[in-house]
Amino acid sequence: MPTSSWRKSSPSSEPPAVAGGAGESDQPAASRPRRRTCPGAARWRGDLRARAVLIVDSNGETVLGPRFIRLLEEIDRAGSVRQAALHLGLGYRHALAWIGRAEQVLGRALVVRQAGGVAGGGSGLTAQGADLIRRYRRVASVLGRVVERAEHEILDVP
Secondary structure, eight states, X not given: OOOOSOOXXXXXXXXXXXXXXXXXXXXXXXXXXXXXXXXXXXXXXXXXXXXXXXXXXXXXXXXXSHHHHHHHHHHHHHSOHHHHHHHHTXXXXXXXXXXXXXXXXXXXXXXXXXXXXXXXXEEEEOHHXXXXXXXXXXXXXXXXXXXXXXXXXHHOOO
C-alpha cells in the first residue's frame, strides 16, 4: 500500500488536494460535511473570499492556531483528550504532544488530565486554557473585521 506524505494526525499539515478541483464532489450537497467558517474569513465580491488566521509556531512546529483552539474547545465539551482528538481526526498521542508543546511554550497548564481507572479518567481545561480560548477568539474576531474592511482598500480603484 503506498504511503502518503500527509499524515492525518499532523496539526500543521493540510490534507492533499482532491482530484477534480476545489468544490467539486461526487457526493450530493446534503451529504457533504458542512464547512466550518473561519472567524477571520470574509466573502468579498463575486467568488472572492479572504481570510486572516493567527498561527504561532516554535521551531517550525505549530503551537497555537485555529485547529489547536478547536482541540481545546472539544476537550472542554467532551471531557476527554481521546474523544476530542477522535472528533477532530487527530491521533491521541499527537494531541497530547501538541498540548504539551503549547503548555511548555506558554509556561502554563492548559489541560488537566485524570488517569482512568474504575471510575474512568477524564480531562478538562484549566482556567488558563479557557482564558486562552477567549483571548484567541477575540483576536480572531479583530482579524475578521480587518479582512472585511480590506476589501475596499485592495479592490476599489481610486
